[in-house]
Amino acid sequence: IEERLGEMHKAGQTRGPIHRCDGQEAVGVGATAALEQRDYVTTTHRGHAVYIGKGLDPRRVVAEIFGRKTGYGGGRAGHMLVADASQGMIGGNAIVGGSIPAATGMALSIQILREDRVAMAVFGDGAAQTGICHESMNMAGLWKLPVIFLLEHNEYGLTVHHTAQSAVPDLHVRAAGYGMPGVQVDGNDAVAVFQAVAGARARALRGEGPTLIEARTYRVEGFSTSDMGGYQRQEDIDRWKARDPLLVSRAGLAEEADAARIAAVEKDAEDTVVAAFEAALSDPLPEFVPHAPSAPYSNAGGGR
Amino acid sequence: IEERLGEMHKAGQTRGPIHRCDGQEAVGVGATAALEQRDYVTTTHRGHAVYIGKGLDPRRVVAEIFGRKTGYGGGRAGHMLVADASQGMIGGNAIVGGSIPAATGMALSIQILREDRVAMAVFGDGAAQTGICHESMNMAGLWKLPVIFLLEHNEYGLTVHHTAQSAVPDLHVRAAGYGMPGVQVDGNDAVAVFQAVAGARARALRGEGPTLIEARTYRVEGFSTSDMGGYQRQEDIDRWKARDPLLVSRAGLAEEADAARIAAVEKDAEDTVVAAFEAALSDPLPEFVPHAPSAPYSNAGGGR
Amino acid sequence: MAMMRYAEALNAALREEMERDPTVFVFGEDIATYGGVFKVTAGLAEAFGDRVRDTPISEQALTAMAVTAAMTGTKPVLEIMYADFMPLTLDALINQASIYNYIWDGQVTMPFVLRTQGGGGVGTGAQHAKSLDSLVAHIPGIKVVAPVTPADAKGLLLAAIRDPHPVVVLEHKLLYNTRGEVPDDQGPIEIGRARTVREGSDVSIFATSRMVLEAEKAADALAGDGISAEVIDLRTLRPLDLGAIAASVAKTNHAVVVNEDWGFCGYAAELSATIMDHAFDDLDAPVERVAALDMPIPYSQPLEEVVIPNADRIAAAARRALA
Amino acid sequence: MAMMRYAEALNAALREEMERDPTVFVFGEDIATYGGVFKVTAGLAEAFGDRVRDTPISEQALTAMAVTAAMTGTKPVLEIMYADFMPLTLDALINQASIYNYIWDGQVTMPFVLRTQGGGGVGTGAQHAKSLDSLVAHIPGIKVVAPVTPADAKGLLLAAIRDPHPVVVLEHKLLYNTRGEVPDDQGPIEIGRARTVREGSDVSIFATSRMVLEAEKAADALAGDGISAEVIDLRTLRPLDLGAIAASVAKTNHAVVVNEDWGFCGYAAELSATIMDHAFDDLDAPVERVAALDMPIPYSQPLEEVVIPNADRIAAAARRALA
Numbered sequence A, B: 001i002e003e004r005l006g007e008m009h010k011a012g013q014t015r016g017p018i019h020r021c022d023g024q025e026a027v028g029v030g031a032t033a034a035l036e037q038r039d040y041v042t043t044t045h046r047g048h049a050v051y052i053g054k055g056l057d058p059r060r061v062v063a064e065i066f067g068r069k070t071g072y073g074g075g076r077a078g079h080m081l082v083a084d085a086s087q088g089m090i091g092g093n094a095i096v097g098g099s100i101p102a103a104t105g106m107a108l109s110i111q112i113l114r115e116d117r118v119a120m121a122v123f124g125d126g127a128a129q130t131g132i133c134h135e136s137m138n139m140a141g142l143w144k145l146p147v148i149f150l151l152e153h154n155e156y157g158l159t160v161h162h163t164a165q166s167a168v169p170d171l172h173v174r175a176a177g178y179g180m181p182g183v184q185v186d187g188n189d190a191v192a193v194f195q196a197v198a199g200a201r202a203r204a205l206r207g208e209g210p211t212l213i214e215a216r217t218y219r220v221e222g223f224s225t226s227d228m229g230g231y232q233r234q235e236d237i238d239r240w241k242a243r244d245p246l247l248v249s250r251a252g253l254a255e256e257a258d259a260a261r262i263a264a265v266e267k268d269a270e271d272t273v274v275a276a277f278e279a280a281l282s283d284p285l286p287e288f289v290p291h292a293p294s295a296p297y298s299n300a301g302g303g304r
Numbered sequence C, D: 001m002a003m004m005r006y007a008e009a010l011n012a013a014l015r016e017e018m019e020r021d022p023t024v025f026v027f028g029e030d031i032a033t034y035g036g037v038f039k040v041t042a043g044l045a046e047a048f049g050d051r052v053r054d055t056p057i058s059e060q061a062l063t064a065m066a067v068t069a070a071m072t073g074t075k076p077v078l079e080i081m082y083a084d085f086m087p088l089t090l091d092a093l094i095n096q097a098s099i100y101n102y103i104w105d106g107q108v109t110m111p112f113v114l115r116t117q118g119g120g121g122v123g124t125g126a127q128h129a130k131s132l133d134s135l136v137a138h139i140p141g142i143k144v145v146a147p148v149t150p151a152d153a154k155g156l157l158l159a160a161i162r163d164p165h166p167v168v169v170l171e172h173k174l175l176y177n178t179r180g181e182v183p184d185d186q187g188p189i190e191i192g193r194a195r196t197v198r199e200g201s202d203v204s205i206f207a208t209s210r211m212v213l214e215a216e217k218a219a220d221a222l223a224g225d226g227i228s229a230e231v232i233d234l235r236t237l238r239p240l241d242l243g244a245i246a247a248s249v250a251k252t253n254h255a256v257v258v259n260e261d262w263g264f265c266g267y268a269a270e271l272s273a274t275i276m277d278h279a280f281d282d283l284d285a286p287v288e289r290v291a292a293l294d295m296p297i298p299y300s301q302p303l304e305e306v307v308i309p310n311a312d313r314i315a316a317a318a319r320r321a322l323a
């Protein structure tokens, strides 16, 4: 596990602009560390930690974020919709709630094909209020689909506090309405998230169906770089920053690795990230190429 | 209450074709008996008992069912979509799940206007699986809206048994996920339904928010007159027919009224219904009238 | 060559593909135990077990699930009971299915089929009689077919299931019991090809789905007045068979387009505009649009009759075009 | 007369109506505490308390609730953050709002407004840059307006709130910060009236929303070549101002229609077909459609630029029409 922790901690150092997940890395990183490459993951507009955790190349992630030809979508998708099918990361989804039926549908496919893998949906506390979340969880529970519902509860849906958008403070309780287990974990403790997901994965592979994991964390940065702020309480931000997942995992590591080792891992991570940004930023922008006749799109703008 | 019972029992005698609610009358009738005229009700494609219970004129209901000019929609709406705004019955809804946000929206209106009334949504066990049910219940619980969610659980959604469409057998348990009380009652006992709704109404008027009432019953007839059957177990049908709400309420009445009185009420009901059908069937069919300029519709068929 | 009902032809296509390809599965409301409210999936559950599933009433998630199931190795065929419920599927079609093949640079394809049925004429009312063709035909990346004959029903459904991209199959409640010859070896029919139902020289009537049958009746009536109408069944709503459209108008110089959905900002408008785009110089008169009146579909028969397009309105439109 | 930003003009309309009419309330995601992601509702929560509500992310139920709240004494104004989410509202619009006034024989009216904003140009990607005008404009019983100037924004929103029937207001993310004169006494502007932005004699350019600004740029460019283009802002997408359209084409004999949504089976098709319906004999050339390319809206700027219509494409279309 020391290895794993190092891995997570390293990934945790990554930074993505736009919808930052600073202070929430533990959820995405800890969860993906419990999966295999063949497992599928769908995530949200805030997926950076998940991308890195699922083994995507930081350089190509950053390239997509900056709309470069070398990005995972060749610059067509953008920061909210990164995907790498070869890693089972398909993909980011910026329609709130969209990642939930997405993973559920993959789990249905897995069940029909009798495959030995699982699908995991990462979504937020805001997404949990969408109707499609209900429909998906009911079907997952009904058919015992091999899917893991990882609810990243960061207390906000954009600017709205959860107490203003959810009738109940704790969302894992809803699992009972779908005949699946619901657990709550400390979202800033990568190890706790890792263990919860590992357990849910084993359960899904045994054919016992889905699990709802509510990982509690907090969004210490604004919703996105366009956020003008003003709706979060400073004391909350400070309280949570003191529990930054990196500090938590560093503490955890301290028991198992010596300071030098940790410093090395961190330095290494920093370097990877810096390199990724440098490389990506010097990559070319894409050019428009007309669609091939076999493509489902046409080059018409309406009319002739 | 003897009076009430007589009323309900009488209404219970009514029959509507198409989506019959034989054997389920107690739910619609018992529930509406607990409401005032000023309260709003929305219901489903199976709303006949509710229509009568909410004080609609059987003759105009039947006229609408037969597409007559004298029907509540002048024959434009049809059997699944009957409404009488003057009775707060607005209205039937044949989009499964549609009656749920409909009543929730009315409750929002009531809350904004600080009015002294409630809204009630009648819907089925199939409708409970729709996403819009989840979104509506979350908002109702969040804002403590004066709405009553009356779930008429007749074990089937069209031809699909509830065990094949719901991850959980008892749906009132989901109320916990929306911060509202959830209760289960015998849907074939009009008095039990009446009492549950009366309690929920009082709670809503006190500003304490919504209640989910799961009334368990069974659809002894096919889904609709177009149903070819073959998916229901005969023993279930027999078992439930033995508990027909009319028999149940007749038994209840026997303790309070003498046989002659009951016979009289039943005779009276029969007469009302027969008269309604006779009158309605002799009513004229509507003629097409072009829309007035003030209407939101036009008389164009596309083009000129 | 066998006489088959339209519903049977669809059933045969599903059965053949499921036998041929174990990754094909069928799901939707009431389609397994009951065999579908229009019996298109009758008998499949017995033959294919859990590859044929009854579902909860959850059109929104079902469609989104079809999209991603199709990305991950299966070929889902989803039945949406009434076209009136298509609005519930549009987020999955417009915000999901439409975009992934492009934005992920070809990393994924989505071989799923969404079958639904629309149309009026039997008093099902404002929530169960609409033809929302226009909403679906507007979406890039999604093909739309609307077979009229049993043979086309089988051939186009086979082609739809084998297509690597999403295909919506628009059926019609009044076509399921119509009968027609279906070649025993009926294979896939190329998506994107119109069918000339009858040749004519005076006016071209381009119709979709059940309106093709009304167009034929109209053509008979017009023939009585010595007007020779060409009737073309578009079969595929997206992508359009532009060649067939232009060729016919070049011959007749007059066009009527017929679609059962509403006309305003509807599919009939696309046909009308397309004809102008590709055959303006051949047109001696404006293209006539025939579509449902701009209002909800009424329940009572005498009202519904006025709102849904029919042979009389088509014939009248042809006469206006030729006037 | 005051210089105002488009967003401020909308804010002023909401404020005035809420003061004037206690039954008006505003709800939507992030609109209260934060004042809306585009700040259109800024300050309203402070002024009107629980008549301004932040909501959960539940577009589907919110829209359905607006429909029935409007039947029962209030006048809801619902904000849907991006037009890309309109598919989630369509069941409520098509199967609910569209039908009740008719099928219940006038027993109910539904005075609600749905405000949303669409359009591309700032790299928001395939799920946040679409203009789904066509989906909404197709629905009987629902009016659709798309103001371009701050004055029209205020006037049309006032008219929309006072309308007894549902009105969808289509705004544009790139218009919120544009400024313009708004008369201090700016009242409601009649729904259904187009606005002539500039007169011209050679070709008529009919545009909607932000495309009106691109059309003006195109007209400038064309003027450089001695081509006199008339630019008409339709302002109301449904019902159309047929008189204004026919009159302009009668004058110029050439037409270009511009809409930022996709062209196929889209709003541009309706405009094209409508012009043929009402001005065929005046047309010297087919109507030119300018719309988004038939594909998802790409994220990276050089790609998005090609897909979203602009002044260059509009000018080129005008030249084709006149060729």
Ligand SMILES: Cc1ncc(C[n+]2csc(CCOP(=O)(O)OP(=O)(O)O)c2C)c(N)n1
Binding pocket: A044, A045, A046, A094, A095, A096, A097, A123, A124, A125, A126, A127, A128, A154, A156, A157, A158, A219, A223, D029, D057, D059, D081, D085
């Ligand atoms: C269907 C839909 N509605 C609204 C939005 C706008 N939006 C983007 S993110 C967001 C908040 C999501 O909250 P949550 O699910 O908790 O995710 P978080 O941003 O907190 O990670 C909203 C409302 C959207 N993208 N999709």
Ligand SMILES: Cc1ncc(C[n+]2csc(CCOP(=O)(O)OP(=O)(O)O)c2C)c(N)n1
Binding pocket: B044, B045, B046, B094, B095, B096, B097, B123, B124, B125, B126, B127, B128, B154, B156, B157, B158, B219, B223, C029, C057, C059, C081, C085
């Ligand atoms: C959105 C939608 N999906 C499917 C249907 C078709 N349909 C009509 S009734 C019905 C079953 C509804 O079951 P339930 O809610 O339990 O009501 P019940 O008929 O049992 O009273 C279905 C699937 C519909 N009308 N609307």
Ligand SMILES: [Mg+2]
Binding pocket: A124, A125, A126, A152, A153, A154, A155, A156, A157, A158
């Ligand atoms: Mg959140």
Ligand SMILES: [Mg+2]
Binding pocket: B124, B125, B126, B152, B153, B154, B155, B156, B157, B158
């Ligand atoms: Mg039921």
